[in-house]
């Protein structure tokens with residue numbers, strides 16, 4: 001493989017991903033500083049970084065949305081996408097990954113973060129995105145690198161290949177040896193590392209570590225394998241070629257060392273990207289971009305900037321775009337670009353064009369959304385990739401504090417959902433609640449802050465209503481009469497209803513066995529409506545289900561009877577009859593499926609039992625070594641905050657899905673408490 005293949009030219013797009021708080025934003029800062037895009041690195045802790053610049057990110061000192069920034073290095077442009085590490089904001093990462101040429105997985109020597117690292121690596125493996133591991137915070141490393149690598153290896157399905165080894169001075173790491181380059185460097189804070197001579201014990205360690213790196217590369221290179229067996233030194237270029245090819249083919253994950261905080265190891269990382277990461281041509285191939293003369297782009301993030309309006313962050317995967325071009329999108333919309341902006345923190349630099357490989361912000365493409373493929377061709381392009389929605393796990397009911405803000409709230413929610421589709425708004429028709437579904441406590445809290453700070457809408461929130469219902473245990477025959485004859489036109493309706501329980505899950509059935517026109521046929525639909533009215537709120541205060549009501553008899557008045565009178569009579573019949581049918585409370589039960597690292601399974605079982613869960617079984621998680629999958633039946637009322645406990649028992653790695661299964665009776669004290677709380681709230 002020649003030099004030109006190894007170092008593709010042109011703009012790159014690189015994702016910074018990794019477990020929570022591993023140093024991605026700090027690394028972005030270090031890269032921008034070391035490549036001269038900013039005069040010096042800001043700090044996440046001091047609130048001066050380019051990433052995490054929104055008020056919410058600053059306040060919580062964490063990345064709560066993707067930040068993109070462009071810099072240039074040795075004549076090429078690089079756009080970095082700093083993705084949130086928190087699982088609650090992972091949707092941004094999922095939508096962005098297809099756009100990138102490669103990912104830098106920032107991680108720490110921290111066993112607790114291993115499951116998170118495994119989740120992220122798995123995502124990259126499945127998308128076939130070449131990835132480097134950047135072992136960060138080397139400035140406070142306390143264990144040998146070999147032990148760290150052995151600890152991290154189970155998180156990756158392909159071999160982690162150590163590219164560098166540290167040079168220790170006492171208990172501190174003062175530099176590193178690049179095993180491919182065979183050169184030693186000593187770190188200098190906020191400056192490029194200095195080359196030093198490699199000697200003594202470090203030279204021996206280098207030889208041993210290099211051999212072990214070459215052995216791993218030789219698993220996919222027979223020539224190299226023979227050279228190793230015959231003790232022949234492979235040419236340096238051949239080693240670099242292997243590193244590049246095996247990275248791109250997803251056969252290895254190279255590991256580089258550094259300290260984002262001290263800007264150590266940053267230039268070597270940039271060089272590895274330059275020489276080894278693929279360019280846009282390979283990325284387009286990976287995504288199946290068709291042969292086309294048209295421009296084709298992938299929209300990986302939507303933003304609503306305070307002054308610029310809507311921005312669609314887009315990677316151009318084919319062709320060339322001019323400002324003013326009309327774009328068709330794979331989701332069917334079309335719009336005209338009103339501004340191409342460079343991707344930097346402020347989105348304040350206009351560009352006339354975007355070229356192949358560029359990552360830009362396209363302004364005011366109203367019909368376009370995150371995940372769309374866009375093209376300047378005549379017909380809408382096929383979508384290059386489908387982003388699966390992230391199922392929400394936690395909900396709150398919200399309402400505008402001031403009723404006159406209701407419309408504003410609706411619009412703001414639409415925009416929030418557009419920016420972050422993992423935030424879903426559901427109108428509950430029964431309770432008239434607006435329920436906001438999201439990925440966790442912080443996700444929902446940040447949504448509330450954005451509503452207040454960006455859209456000027458104050459909201460109040462409370463836990464969403466549980467879908468309780470009630471049913472009956474005993475049948476009854478009940479008469480319902482409505483008679484009003486005060487002067488003029490009166491009202492008269494009279495029905496006899498047979499009310500009886502149905503098997504669980506059968507819902508509501510209405511029938512009639514009226515003979516001899518006791519209730520004229522034209523009033524029967526009104527009787528059914530009245531029955532439905534009567535079932536809307538049963539004697540315990542909840543909607544009534546699993547009931548059959550049969551109209552068996554009744555009487556009418558030729559002048560005073562009407563639809564309304566019969567409807568009222570039927571409702572009265574239900575209201576009077578149901579309390580005598582031994583009403584009983586029903587609560588929704590779901591099947592939940594929890595995935596968690598095996599060492600947390602015992603804790604998860606305890607959490608489930610404490611939440612009235614009935615464990616159906618557990619198994620190892622298919623295709624995930626070191627993970628279990630637990631299935632349980634669980635009352636909806638207990639699922640509300642489940643995710644919070646689940647995450648805290650699994651260092652954020654556990655998750656669950658739910659599926660409504662059936663309604664089950666609740667009796668005794670538990671039922672009394674629910675009924676009392678409901679009556680109190682009403």
Ligand SMILES: Nc1nc2c(ncn2[C@@H]2O[C@H](COP(=O)(O)OP(=O)(O)OP(=O)(O)O)[C@@H](O)[C@H]2O)c(=O)[nH]1
Nearest residue numbers: 020021022023024025026062063085137259260261
């Ligand atoms: N000692 C040391 N601390 C670091 C290093 N890199 C980052 N940190 C610290 O680690 C913490 C998290 O850093 P961030 O850069 O915000 O991490 P992140 O991965 O972007 O965080 P999220 O995106 O919120 O998950 C901050 O307090 C940083 O100062 C490093 O190389 N050495």
